[in-house]
Amino acid sequence: MRKSSKKHSTQLSNKVRLLIFIVLGFLIYLLSNNVDELRVYQGAQVAFYVVGIASIILLTGYSGQVSLGQGALLGVGGYAAALSHLNWKLPIPLTFAVAILAAAGAGALLGIAAARLSGPYLAGATLALAVGLPSIANQFTALGGEQGLFFDVGFPPESLGEEFTQYKWFFWIASLATLIAIFWLQNVMRSRYGRTWKAIRGSEVAAELAGVNIARAKVLAFTLSAGLAGLAGALLAMTIGTVSPSAFPLALSFSLLTGAVLSGVTTLGGVMIGAVTLVALPEIVGTIVNRAGASEAVATNLPHIVMGTLLILTVVFVPNGPVEQMRSRRVKKEKSL
Amino acid sequence: MFQLINTLLIGITSGAIYALMALSIVLVWRSTRVINFAQAGQALTSTFIGFQTLKYVDSFWIALLVAMIGGAIISALIEISLMRVLLKHSSSGAIAGVAPIIATLGLLEVIQAVITLIWGGADSIITPPLSNTGFTIGTNTLVFSPMKLAIIGIVAALLILLSLIVQKTSIGLSLRAAAFSPELARLAGVRVDAVRTMGWALSGATGAVAGLLLVANGNGSFSTASIEFSLLLISGFIAAVIGGLESLLGAVIGGLALGIITAFVLMYISDSLFFIAPFVILLLVLFIRPQGILGKKGGRRA
Numbered sequence: 001m002r003k004s005s006k007k008h009s010t011q012l013s014n015k016v017r018l019l020i021f022i023v024l025g026f027l028i029y030l031l032s033n034n035v036d037e038l039r040v041y042q043g044a045q046v047a048f049y050v051v052g053i054a055s056i057i058l059l060t061g062y063s064g065q066v067s068l069g070q071g072a073l074l075g076v077g078g079y080a081a082a083l084s085h086l087n088w089k090l091p092i093p094l095t096f097a098v099a100i101l102a103a104a105g106a107g108a109l110l111g112i113a114a115a116r117l118s119g120p121y122l123a124g125a126t127l128a129l130a131v132g133l134p135s136i137a138n139q140f141t142a143l144g145g146e147q148g149l150f151f152d153v154g155f156p157p158e159s160l161g162e163e164f165t166q167y168k169w170f171f172w173i174a175s176l177a178t179l180i181a182i183f184w185l186q187n188v189m190r191s192r193y194g195r196t197w198k199a200i201r202g203s204e205v206a207a208e209l210a211g212v213n214i215a216r217a218k219v220l221a222f223t224l225s226a227g228l229a230g231l232a233g234a235l236l237a238m239t240i241g242t243v244s245p246s247a248f249p250l251a252l253s254f255s256l257l258t259g260a261v262l263s264g265v266t267t268l269g270g271v272m273i274g275a276v277t278l279v280a281l282p283e284i285v286g287t288i289v290n291r292a293g294a295s296e297a298v299a300t301n302l303p304h305i306v307m308g309t310l311l312i313l314t315v316v317f318v319p320n321g322p323v324e325q326m327r328s329r330r331v332k333k334e335k336s337l
Numbered sequence: 338m339f340q341l342i343n344t345l346l347i348g349i350t351s352g353a354i355y356a357l358m359a360l361s362i363v364l365v366w367r368s369t370r371v372i373n374f375a376q377a378g379q380a381l382t383s384t385f386i387g388f389q390t391l392k393y394v395d396s397f398w399i400a401l402l403v404a405m406i407g408g409a410i411i412s413a414l415i416e417i418s419l420m421r422v423l424l425k426h427s428s429s430g431a432i433a434g435v436a437p438i439i440a441t442l443g444l445l446e447v448i449q450a451v452i453t454l455i456w457g458g459a460d461s462i463i464t465p466p467l468s469n470t471g472f473t474i475g476t477n478t479l480v481f482s483p484m485k486l487a488i489i490g491i492v493a494a495l496l497i498l499l500s501l502i503v504q505k506t507s508i509g510l511s512l513r514a515a516a517f518s519p520e521l522a523r524l525a526g527v528r529v530d531a532v533r534t535m536g537w538a539l540s541g542a543t544g545a546v547a548g549l550l551l552v553a554n555g556n557g558s559f560s561t562a563s564i565e566f567s568l569l570l571i572s573g574f575i576a577a578v579i580g581g582l583e584s585l586l587g588a589v590i591g592g593l594a595l596g597i598i599t600a601f602v603l604m605y606i607s608d609s610l611f612f613i614a615p616f617v618i619l620l621l622v623l624f625i626r627p628q629g630i631l632g633k634k635g636g637r638r639a
Contacts, residue, residue, distance in 0.1 A: 060435065066434075066438060066439075068438075068442070113620060113623070116623065116624070118434075119434050119435065119438075120366075120372035120438065121578065121623065123374075123435070124372065124571075124574045124575070124578060124619070125623065127571060127574070128575065128619050129616055131567060131616070132613040132615070132616035133613075135609075135613060138609065250567065254446065257439060257442065258442075258443070261439055297453070297454055297457065298454065300453075301450040301451070301453050301454045302450070302454075304446050304447070304449065304450035305446075305450045305451060305454075307443075307446060308443040308444065308446035309443070310443075311440070311442070311443030311446070312443040315423065315436050315439050315443065316419075316422055316423050316426050316436075317426065319426070319436055
């Protein structure tokens with residue numbers, strides 16, 4: 001109890017938070033001008049992972065449900081964005097909106113099914129979804145089959161100058177979308193819905209006795225989380241330029257879950273940790289392996305081994321994530337003083 | 338008519354393999370209340386152990402035995418080194434309920450990378466020990482071959498053996514006691530940790546058989562990236578859920594039902610529904626009878 005009352009007193013006002021996000025955006029802008037092409041591309045990847053991981057944190061950390069099929073929802077978002085761009089010629093911001101809405105719709109359906117399931121059953125059902133859904137795309141010619149569809153957000157506007165590269169443009173769009181999404185998500189977490197989810201996570205029975213409609217709250221969590229996943233899917237599709245079944249494999253779902261666990265699923269504060277790890281770790285391990293002069297096979301497989309081991313160690317020793325771990329340690333220290 | 342029989346036979350054979358995977362999932366669930374998503378990776382590892390053995394000996398059946406022992410040892414080691422620590426550490430906290438799921442997924446990633454590192458990503462071949470050409474009746478050729486007959490025989494034998502172990506021996510009694518209530522079992526003198534390791538070892542051996550038979554049922558080629566093995570995991574899981582996750586017989590019924598239904602869907606509706614059909618079946622089962630065919634009411638919440 002003491003902890004929560006303390007948190008209230010240190011909670012930032014909305015204006016200050018908005019200011020922080022604007023400053024953050026400005027810093028990202030400065031950063032994008034000072035790094036090379038590869039780093040800008042990786043920046044766009046980090047942005048997309050941040051949204052994807054946030055969608056899992058919302059679902060798992062705040063409402064206690066686990067989804068192994070988040071990649072499928074990303075696929076829904078990606079395809080919705082590409083289709084609306086190709087068929088209706090919608091401008092890019094609107095295609096993102098379509099992606100969010102389509103994925104949220106799919107998430108609502110999934111959530112209604114999921115509200116009846118718990119633990120391993122939900123995990124298994126969403127896992128089956130992650131394998132099954134991308135293969136549907138092969139069925140319909142409108143979805144482009146195995147090759148998929150193009151999703152081209154176009155060249156950066158000429159007013160930005162000739163030096164302005166395509167990837168930098170991606171990075172700008174992705175960062176802006178991510179900042180807005182995270183700001184919105186923080187607001188939701190602080191609203192009565194966020195408190196409702198926290199109550200459910202604490203104890204379903206107690207929350208129900210306090211008058212919370214558990215099923216409705218869970219479906220809402222699923223819907224909002226899927227909407228975020230849809231945005232992440234559209235960002236991913238933008239970065240790689242196409243959507244196809246192979247762009248949303250089972251491994252994507254697993255990566256997002258890994259990122260969420262490394263970030264800590266109970267708080268949004270660590271979301272960058274997971275996203276940066278997902279992007280940076282393969283490169284770091286690859287560089288080390290190359291320095292050591294190991295073979296190609298080691299270079300491709302070692303990152304997976306490191307990542308999997310990291311995931312296991314995190315679950316065993318820091319189940320709530322590094323940020324929460326530090327906070328609880330601080331609280332303990334204060335108590336002992 | 339003839340096509341109908343053929344479809345049924347295909348369904349029963351693939352269903353028997355799903356049933357084995359479901360059995361191995363159920364064994365782990367019963368001993369530790371964990372769904373082991375790394376099970377397919379372990380089955381693949383055991384299959385590679387069998388493949389390696391075949392380089393030295395000529396008999397598929399000896400390779401199967403070695404793979405079973407290897408699978409059991411790997412599975413037991415995972416239980417001792419990972420699951421025990423995990424269940425001790427994360428009994429509370431926000432992700433206590435899903436921690437084992439996430440840990441086994443991490444394990445799956447590690448296992449896949451390690452076996453790719455050892456055996457490479459290219460296709461490996463295990464020659465099926467029996468002929469895969471079908472029996473002929475008159476002028477018609479059944480898709481039913483000696484190999485498929487052997488597969489069904491092996492699955493039936495394993496089911497009987499496992500049921501006997503669980504129902505009739507003192508090991509089985511301890512297994513059931515440890516699953517029912519670890520605390521009470523401990524008080525009654527059951528060495529719960531050892532019993533759990535035993536359950537995992539049995540499961541690993543069963544998974545090894547599933548892996549090798551899966552390869553022998555096909556054209557004998559497999560690789561670390563085989564889509565069949567991800568499907569094996571999902572089919573096994575779905576079969577186990579259909580059967581109620583608790584009962585060995587349920588797992589087998591679930592596996593056969595899944596195999597037969599999938600075979601009919603592929604034959605009579607569209608063979609492109611291969612990936613989506615199991616998912617639809619799972620959803621239907623979860624909606625109509627969430628506790629599974631043989632499950633008891635309320636078991637779902639465990």
